[in-house]
Amino acid sequence: MTDPTADFPAPPTRLLMGPGPVNADPRVQLAQASALVGQFDPWMTDTMNQTAGLLRGVFATANEATFVVDGTSRAGIEAALVSLLEPGDRVLVPVLGRFGLLLAEIAERAGAVVTTIHRPWGEVFTPDEVEAAVLQHRPKLLALVQADTSTTMLQPLAEIGDLCHRHGVLSYVDATASIGGNPLHTDDWRLDVVTAGLQKCLGGPSGAAPITLSPAAVDVIRARRHVEAGISDGSAGRGLRIGSNYFDLAMIMDYWGEQRLNHHTEAATLLYATRECARLLLAEGVPRAAQRHALHGGAMAAGLVGLGLDLFGDQAHRMANVVAARIPAGVDGEDFRRELLVDYGIEIGTSFGPLAGTVWRIGVMGWNARRDAVLVTLAAMEQVLRRRGVPVEPGAGGRAARRHYDEAGAL
Amino acid sequence: MTDPTADFPAPPTRLLMGPGPVNADPRVQLAQASALVGQFDPWMTDTMNQTAGLLRGVFATANEATFVVDGTSRAGIEAALVSLLEPGDRVLVPVLGRFGLLLAEIAERAGAVVTTIHRPWGEVFTPDEVEAAVLQHRPKLLALVQADTSTTMLQPLAEIGDLCHRHGVLSYVDATASIGGNPLHTDDWRLDVVTAGLQKCLGGPSGAAPITLSPAAVDVIRARRHVEAGISDGSAGRGLRIGSNYFDLAMIMDYWGEQRLNHHTEAATLLYATRECARLLLAEGVPRAAQRHALHGGAMAAGLVGLGLDLFGDQAHRMANVVAARIPAGVDGEDFRRELLVDYGIEIGTSFGPLAGTVWRIGVMGWNARRDAVLVTLAAMEQVLRRRGVPVEPGAGGRAARRHYDEAGAL
Numbered sequence: 036m037t038d039p040t041a042d043f044p045a046p047p048t049r050l051l052m053g054p055g056p057v058n059a060d061p062r063v064q065l066a067q068a069s070a071l072v073g074q075f076d077p078w079m080t081d082t083m084n085q086t087a088g089l090l091r092g093v094f095a096t097a098n099e100a101t102f103v104v105d106g107t108s109r110a111g112i113e114a115a116l117v118s119l120l121e122p123g124d125r126v127l128v129p130v131l132g133r134f135g136l137l138l139a140e141i142a143e144r145a146g147a148v149v150t151t152i153h154r155p156w157g158e159v160f161t162p163d164e165v166e167a168a169v170l171q172h173r174p175k176l177l178a179l180v181q182a183d184t185s186t187t188m189l190q191p192l193a194e195i196g197d198l199c200h201r202h203g204v205l206s207y208v209d210a211t212a213s214i215g216g217n218p219l220h221t222d223d224w225r226l227d228v229v230t231a232g233l234q235k236c237l238g239g240p241s242g243a244a245p246i247t248l249s250p251a252a253v254d255v256i257r258a259r260r261h262v263e264a265g266i267s268d269g270s271a272g273r274g275l276r277i278g279s280n281y282f283d284l285a286m287i288m289d290y291w292g293e294q295r296l297n298h299h300t301e302a303a304t305l306l307y308a309t310r311e312c313a314r315l316l317l318a319e320g321v322p323r324a325a326q327r328h329a330l331h332g333g334a335m336a337a338g339l340v341g342l343g344l345d346l347f348g349d350q351a352h353r354m355a356n357v358v359a360a361r362i363p364a365g366v367d368g369e370d371f372r373r374e375l376l377v378d379y380g381i382e383i384g385t386s387f388g389p390l391a392g393t394v395w396r397i398g399v400m401g402w403n404a405r406r407d408a409v410l411v412t413l414a415a416m417e418q419v420l421r422r423r424g425v426p427v428e429p430g431a432g433g434r435a436a437r438r439h440y441d442e443a444g445a446l
Numbered sequence: 447m448t449d450p451t452a453d454f455p456a457p458p459t460r461l462l463m464g465p466g467p468v469n470a471d472p473r474v475q476l477a478q479a480s481a482l483v484g485q486f487d488p489w490m491t492d493t494m495n496q497t498a499g500l501l502r503g504v505f506a507t508a509n510e511a512t513f514v515v516d517g518t519s520r521a522g523i524e525a526a527l528v529s530l531l532e533p534g535d536r537v538l539v540p541v542l543g544r545f546g547l548l549l550a551e552i553a554e555r556a557g558a559v560v561t562t563i564h565r566p567w568g569e570v571f572t573p574d575e576v577e578a579a580v581l582q583h584r585p586k587l588l589a590l591v592q593a594d595t596s597t598t599m600l601q602p603l604a605e606i607g608d609l610c611h612r613h614g615v616l617s618y619v620d621a622t623a624s625i626g627g628n629p630l631h632t633d634d635w636r637l638d639v640v641t642a643g644l645q646k647c648l649g650g651p652s653g654a655a656p657i658t659l660s661p662a663a664v665d666v667i668r669a670r671r672h673v674e675a676g677i678s679d680g681s682a683g684r685g686l687r688i689g690s691n692y693f694d695l696a697m698i699m700d701y702w703g704e705q706r707l708n709h710h711t712e713a714a715t716l717l718y719a720t721r722e723c724a725r726l727l728l729a730e731g732v733p734r735a736a737q738r739h740a741l742h743g744g745a746m747a748a749g750l751v752g753l754g755l756d757l758f759g760d761q762a763h764r765m766a767n768v769v770a771a772r773i774p775a776g777v778d779g780e781d782f783r784r785e786l787l788v789d790y791g792i793e794i795g796t797s798f799g800p801l802a803g804t805v806w807r808i809g810v811m812g813w814n815a816r817r818d819a820v821l822v823t824l825a826a827m828e829q830v831l832r833r834r835g836v837p838v839e840p841g842a843g844g845r846a847a848r849r850h851y852d853e854a855g856a857l
Binding site: 301302 | 458459470481521545643651652653676689712787793
């Protein structure tokens with residue numbers, strides 16, 4: 036039993052270079068200690084409106100329905116799917132890795148009839164492959180992950196929204212791992228619903244799921260609007276009631292919108308974090324932040340090759356912010372990670388499913404997409420590799436990364 | 447559009463004397479700015495274990511299955527109901543007010559067959575009434591709210607768990623508004639599942655939902671255990687899959703338990719807040735915290751009567767931490783609240799449903815269950831009442847509150 040009279044124990048100092056969460060931007064960290072305010076205080080509702088406005092910039096959208104679901108990234112995914120889908124609706128999920136499987140599972144639990152198409156882990160789909168599957172299965176919704184950290188692949192989306200529009204299919208994209216570090220153009224790409232999280236390239240904590248919905252998606256959801264009994268004026272709801280109260284986006288839109296109908300009590304701490312994450316991204320400039328992630332992610336990739344490691348997956352379609360490197364023969368990947376954490380305070384990622392035990396996943400994102408974070412990680416990895424008898428040319432990792440920086444030019 | 451280059455705007459200084467959220471304890475506020483750590487870092491898993499241990503003290507339980515659902519209080523409610531209930535299961539909900547209606551609605555969305563029984567707003571049920579309804583309807587689950595802030599009533603629970611056990615019925619209690627400020631004895635009262643929130647008597651933010659489950663409830667949920675496809679070893683799941691991934695308590699227990707199977711990424715900020723809320727409550731002493739809420743809530747009630755206001759509801763069954771006072775004839779309740787907020791920085795609560803426009807709800811809880819918070823609220827209310835022509839004897843509210851403090855003796 037913990038001694039309840041002990042003070043809050045300080046977390047250890049860690050450099051988080053895994054696939055997320057990563058260290059929060061210190062300004063986001065501090066924003067979370069701001070004072071609470073009542074949920075219908077004019078300052079609070081202004082702050083919600085401002086956050087929605089900033090998030091429109093993050094998503095590159097004019098969608099009025101842009102707000103936050105109170106929960107971790109998968110809360111946003113589930114809110115989108117359970118609100119869009121009715122039991123029996125057909126869904127097509129192109130699966131790149133673990134998180135594609137998650138979308139399929141959440142849609143199945145919502146009662147949808149789910150078809151998945153697959154590429155080997157480490158590859159992406161062509162638009163033609165997706166279109167052929169849409170034509171074959173005629174889904175109501177196409178659901179996919181922009182960047183699946185389990186494989187480090189970034190699915191090109193520029194043509195996906197268009198093809199969905201051509202065939203009368205709604206599109207949903209989970210951009211949790213990509214947003215803020217890779218291009219994402221919700222409106223230009225004609226995507227209907229996009230959800231995200233803060234704990235990757237946005238440099239914030241887990242716990243808030245930004246979401247944006249096109250007018251067409253809003254229409255589908257509003258056709259299922261029912262007001263909660265305790266605050267209803269007695270008017271009847273419409274359509275088949277959404278299967279979840281907490282994730283009922285029709286009700287959450289009534290809370291974020293002008294009606295301000297009470298739903299949950301907004302998690303103010305994470306609203307503050309969301310606002311600050313979005314503000315910092317727009318202050319830097321969305322394209323510039325994507326360039327920064329490409330620069331430092333590229334330097335990490337070059338450095339890992341310099342250390343003698345092989346990269347995993349189709350590098351032409353790698354997400355900017357996570358690199359997977361094959362674990363050298365004879366090295367225990369988990370033991371390596373433990374030494375890196377205990378002796379150097381640096382965390383890198385393990386892997387799942389077909390890749391379990393074969394690759395490390397190294398993240399370079401948000402506040403940690405920085406030259407010093409890249410170079411110190413490579414320096415420490417060199418030490419830990421050498422202690423395991425892996426032949427590493429002294430300094431070769433950092434040298435390759437610095438060469439990448441020199442060639443890319445200063446950002 | 448918000449200027450993204452502007453700094454994070456400081457929230458206004460508010461004294462939050464509504465039914466919650468209230469001002470966070472400053473130590474809880476600061477804990478939220480602590481550094482992030484990776485989700486499987488030994489420090490992080492230790493912190494999760496410590497938090498679970500502290501929460502057992504808060505819930506007064508030995509239940510191993512005690513942890514946090516990442517979302518606001520209603521996320522905890524939905525997780526409990528969707529994990530315990532299968533479509534077609536019978537549920538009985540004794541409704542005290544708005545939040546009883548919410549339990550019924552969430553259970554309905556989970557596909558349960560819900561029967562509600564009702565008392566007029568402002569009253570509670572006797573155990574005999576509940577038992578008669580259990581015998582009549584033979585539910586799988588009895589679900590009720592310990593304290594419904596919409597009416598300020600505190601449902602006695604001491605005999606409820608026993609009667610459920612006698613009749614083979616599981617019990618679920620939403621203790622969001624009561625926990626930490628009113629007695630709650632999960633094990634002594636033999637309750638199966640209890641959920642809570644931080645933003646009331648625990649003096650924290652909204653966004654985390656502590657939960658505890660008896661071994662019997664765990665058995666019901668584990669009988670529906672399915673591991674997520676992306677991290678499964680291929681073994682088949684059991685029973686009817688729970689209708690939600692995010693709220694699948696079998697999976698969340700696998701994440702909090704020794705297996706440490708990845709589910710969501712724990713919202714570290716709110717975990718830190720939960721840990722600090724629980725630690726502060728145990729350091730004060732759970733019974734002593736309940737006494738403190740009774741003392742200051744009683745002083746507020748006495749002070750409101752001193753101001754000439756009538757209290758609403760059965761005062762013998764009032765929750766310690768919220769008092770409802772009738773709005774005097776001729777006074778616009780919302781206009782009164784606006785002046786109190788704008789001119790004095792003090793927030794009190796409005797009301798819902800059958801009470802809309804007829805009562806104010808005044809909270810005295812968590813960090814704000816303090817003599818100065820009570821007396822300054824009464825002083826400001828006196829000013830605002832007088833400006834509306836309500837005859838108030840000068841100083842009568844504070845005098846009555848101070849008399850209550852004198853008679854109760856120093857805490």
